[in-house]
Amino acid sequence: MELDLSLSAAELTAQLVDAESVSGNEAPLADAIARALAALPHLSVDRDGNAIVARTRFGRPERVALAGHIDTVPIAENLPSHVDGGLLYGCGSCDMKSGVAVQLRLAAHLTRAARDVTYVFYDCEEVEAERNGLLRLSRVRPDLLAADFAVLLEPTGAVVEGGCQGTLRAEITARGERAHSARSWLGRNAIHAAGGILDVLRGYQPRQPVVDGLSYHEGLNAVWVSGGVAGNVIPDECRVSVNYRFAPDRSAEQAAEHMREVFAGWEVEVTDSAGGARPGLGQPAAAAFVAAIGGQPRAKLGWTDVARFDALGIPAVNYGPGDPQLAHTRNEHVPVDQVAVCEDRMLGWLREAA
Amino acid sequence: MELDLSLSAAELTAQLVDAESVSGNEAPLADAIARALAALPHLSVDRDGNAIVARTRFGRPERVALAGHIDTVPIAENLPSHVDGGLLYGCGSCDMKSGVAVQLRLAAHLTRAARDVTYVFYDCEEVEAERNGLLRLSRVRPDLLAADFAVLLEPTGAVVEGGCQGTLRAEITARGERAHSARSWLGRNAIHAAGGILDVLRGYQPRQPVVDGLSYHEGLNAVWVSGGVAGNVIPDECRVSVNYRFAPDRSAEQAAEHMREVFAGWEVEVTDSAGGARPGLGQPAAAAFVAAIGGQPRAKLGWTDVARFDALGIPAVNYGPGDPQLAHTRNEHVPVDQVAVCEDRMLGWLREAA
Numbered sequence: 001m002e003l004d005l006s007l008s009a010a011e012l013t014a015q016l017v018d019a020e021s022v023s024g025n026e027a028p029l030a031d032a033i034a035r036a037l038a039a040l041p042h043l044s045v046d047r048d049g050n051a052i053v054a055r056t057r058f059g060r061p062e063r064v065a066l067a068g069h070i071d072t073v074p075i076a077e078n079l080p081s082h083v084d085g086g087l088l089y090g091c092g093s094c095d096m097k098s099g100v101a102v103q104l105r106l107a108a109h110l111t112r113a114a115r116d117v118t119y120v121f122y123d124c125e126e127v128e129a130e131r132n133g134l135l136r137l138s139r140v141r142p143d144l145l146a147a148d149f150a151v152l153l154e155p156t157g158a159v160v161e162g163g164c165q166g167t168l169r170a171e172i173t174a175r176g177e178r179a180h181s182a183r184s185w186l187g188r189n190a191i192h193a194a195g196g197i198l199d200v201l202r203g204y205q206p207r208q209p210v211v212d213g214l215s216y217h218e219g220l221n222a223v224w225v226s227g228g229v230a231g232n233v234i235p236d237e238c239r240v241s242v243n244y245r246f247a248p249d250r251s252a253e254q255a256a257e258h259m260r261e262v263f264a265g266w267e268v269e270v271t272d273s274a275g276g277a278r279p280g281l282g283q284p285a286a287a288a289f290v291a292a293i294g295g296q297p298r299a300k301l302g303w304t305d306v307a308r309f310d311a312l313g314i315p316a317v318n319y320g321p322g323d324p325q326l327a328h329t330r331n332e333h334v335p336v337d338q339v340a341v342c343e344d345r346m347l348g349w350l351r352e353a354a
Numbered sequence: 355m356e357l358d359l360s361l362s363a364a365e366l367t368a369q370l371v372d373a374e375s376v377s378g379n380e381a382p383l384a385d386a387i388a389r390a391l392a393a394l395p396h397l398s399v400d401r402d403g404n405a406i407v408a409r410t411r412f413g414r415p416e417r418v419a420l421a422g423h424i425d426t427v428p429i430a431e432n433l434p435s436h437v438d439g440g441l442l443y444g445c446g447s448c449d450m451k452s453g454v455a456v457q458l459r460l461a462a463h464l465t466r467a468a469r470d471v472t473y474v475f476y477d478c479e480e481v482e483a484e485r486n487g488l489l490r491l492s493r494v495r496p497d498l499l500a501a502d503f504a505v506l507l508e509p510t511g512a513v514v515e516g517g518c519q520g521t522l523r524a525e526i527t528a529r530g531e532r533a534h535s536a537r538s539w540l541g542r543n544a545i546h547a548a549g550g551i552l553d554v555l556r557g558y559q560p561r562q563p564v565v566d567g568l569s570y571h572e573g574l575n576a577v578w579v580s581g582g583v584a585g586n587v588i589p590d591e592c593r594v595s596v597n598y599r600f601a602p603d604r605s606a607e608q609a610a611e612h613m614r615e616v617f618a619g620w621e622v623e624v625t626d627s628a629g630g631a632r633p634g635l636g637q638p639a640a641a642a643f644v645a646a647i648g649g650q651p652r653a654k655l656g657w658t659d660v661a662r663f664d665a666l667g668i669p670a671v672n673y674g675p676g677d678p679q680l681a682h683t684r685n686e687h688v689p690v691d692q693v694a695v696c697e698d699r700m701l702g703w704l705r706e707a708a
Contacts, residue, residue: 165536167535167536167586169585180656181521181573181575181577181597181599182519182521182573182599182655182656182657183571183573183655183656184573184575184599185571185573189555189575189576191552191555191575191576191577191578191579191594192552192555192556192575192576194552194579195549195552195553195555195556198545198546198548198549198552199549201543201545201546201549202546202549217537217539219535219536219537219538219539221535221538221543221545221546221588222543222545222546222581222582222589223535223545223582223583223584223585223586223587223588223589224545224581224582224585224589225545225548225579225580225581225582225592226579226580226582227576227578227579228576228577228578228579228580228595229577230577231523231577231578231595231597232521232577232597233577234575234577235576235577235578238579240545241582241585243535243585243586245535245536245538301536301537302534302536302537303536
């Protein structure tokens with residue numbers, strides 16, 4: 001497969017969609033991207049596994065990173081791609097080969113700019129975090145990711161979504177004592193006791209802080225509950241799994257501490273957590289980006305890989321074509337015009353005053 | 355196998371224990387019981403499947419039934435039987451071949467009595483209710499079970515336990531609306547809503563009514579709780595399975611109605627229920643029984659097959675050798691002396707004024 005970077009961004013999206021690259025199977029597409037970029041004299045290209053990093057050498061004082069994953073969720077009878085009524089359908093069309101097409105077009109055609117640019121194409125975003133190519137790069141080659149500001153081209157409906165909230169999961173456990181249910185007063189019912197955990201959740205008032213000018217909205221919710229031994233036994237354990245979504249003015253450690261305060265007196269086990277990312281809209285590159293894109297930026301409430309840039313000290317936003325609600329659906333698609341608009345706005349931003 | 359009804363009750367228990375009869379495999383033991391009883395001229399013997407009913411024909415105005423199941427739970431490396439320190443060990447020794455041995459001894463040796471006696475030996479008590487031999491008899495040959503009072507020789511530690519409480523299970527469901535947990539306010543959390551169900555359970559005051567002179571003690575408890583869709587989804591359903599143990603002054607229908615009142619406003623599905631049994635200690639035969647056995651009768655709080663007699667309009671009590679807590683354990687055993695005492699007390703009752 002050879003990528004044709006002279007195609008329009010939408011046509012290039014179709015070519016990328018038709019190059020199946022379910023997580024773990026990115027090598028042929030990574031090879032094609034590496035070959036296409038290696039031919040461009042204004043870029044230096046590095047590779048780690050199936051992640052490709054291409055950097056301009058314009059000698060500008062500021063550097064921005066544009067990042068996107070090249071893998072997709074499994075195909076759901078939605079290949080090859082097709083266009084219908086101005087919409088391009090196919091696995092990965094929305095999440096996020098249209099964003100990758102914009103990256104590739106910019107990498108090929110932006111031969112001078114106001115800022116240096118790092119294009120990051122990475123693997124295994126759609127699977128467990130430990131396999132994530134951006135995480136791997138941040139560990140083995142953080143130098144390749146160095147930048148003042150980053151844009152992740154995940155689908156946002158072509159609206160700037162700044163930073164992201166963190167997410168933490170914890171198991172809150174209520175304990176009791178078993179007994180036969182015909183003599184229930186000889187035991188202590190852990191499910192009844194877990195009513196106290198639900199009381200805390202029902203009474204919780206989530207924060208809505210403003211961070212770097214964007215309004216975030218936290219949430220604390222039970223996502224699982226389980227308890228019970230047998231139909232005739234007073235249960236001695238009931239577990240409530242809670243998911244805390246926290247604004248990026250709070251670290252993962254602070255979020256865990258907050259959980260221990262909120263559920264003081266209960267057994268609390270934090271099972272996984274990932275800090276969020278500040279939007280960094282105070283950065284000059286970020287302010288220029290928002291001005292170039294237009295519209296009213298909003299806070300990203302879900303967790304995304306922008307948090308990996310934040311962990312490297314790089315503020316980041318999300319901006320890309322496609323409705324995020326369509327990601328991972330069989331019916332996934334992207335408006336052809338939106339791909340072109342995204343490319344155009346990004347180009348405007350990067351070219352300015354160049 | 356030939357049963358030797360001239361053995362002591364404890365020796366006969368050992369013989370019965372060594373005749374493996376896990377539920378569904380009762381035929382050889384049922385054959386042996388039928389042969390042994392058919393040889394006795396004071397009894398008329400009927401059979402339905404692996405259930406045997408033997409009735410005296412003394413022509414007395416009152417008739418009492420003595421009932422026991424001949425099946426056991428699966429063997430747990432606890433055969434053959436052995437005696438150690440006055441305790442007889444082995445599968446079924448406690449639940450309830452010692453009771454069956456007492457029945458067989460009485461059937462063989464009680465050739466005149468103040469009351470006519472019906473001895474019921476039945477199959478498949480340890481498995482799902484629909485296979486229960488006593489239930490089958492009550493449907494196809496209720497005439498064989500006709501009596502003024504019944505004693506079920508299940509293990510009670512040789513204390514009269516009157517009647518039994520009913521048991522009902524219901525699923526109480528809280529509903530909500532799904533949403534991504536990063537935007538939880540777009541949904542309604544069904545697990546949080548289920549806190550209201552737990553509020554009802556935590557505030558519930560169980561009745562302790564006196565029925566036929568015995569104090570019962572009700573209970574209403576959650577025995578299972580489950581809810582959750584995924585770690586990042588606001589759940590739209592949470593189910594709490596409750597177990598209501600109710601005194602025998604309330605029918606299964608009344609118990610179900612009570613549940614619908616207690617959980618008014620929630621979805622309530624009664625998944626199974628079984629009415630209890632009044633102890634009937636006001637019956638002359640029952641009063642004489644209590645006097646002959648001695649001790650202070652207590653209410654049976656767990657559900658037993660006495661409820662099947664109650665459903666036929668026959669008051670019933672539980673009385674037999676062995677600690678009910680040992681039933682279904684690998685270490686199951688029965689004190690040899692307790693088997694003899696039970697036989698002696700039952701004999702005293704049935705012989706009185708004969």
